[in-house]
Amino acid sequence: MTRSVWKGPFFERYLLKKADAVRASGRSDVIKIWTRRSTILPQFVGLTFGVHNGRKFIPVSVNENMVGHKFGEFAPTRTYYGHGADKKAKR
Secondary structure (H helix, E strand, C coil): CCCCCCCCCCCCHHHHHHHHHHHHHCCCCEEEECCCCCECCHHHCCCEEEEECCCCEEEEECCHHHCCCEHHHHCCCCCCCCCCCCCCCCC
């Protein structure tokens, strides 16, 4: 179920402050964040965020196609190694 339109998108307020600080400095620093539940806003386009996946920070470069999605969608927490080998012996 999605968030109601009249409430607007959820995001942590400190993300806007960090994004503005990086834009004002003119450098292309990676902004480390722990909030995976925040929505990507248009103000974040062109910045790189280090999204924590529980073990390390995954660099996520935000582009215009990501607006409206959550940060956690781009930093997987589990590693998929594939299904087990075929148990049937080849005859």
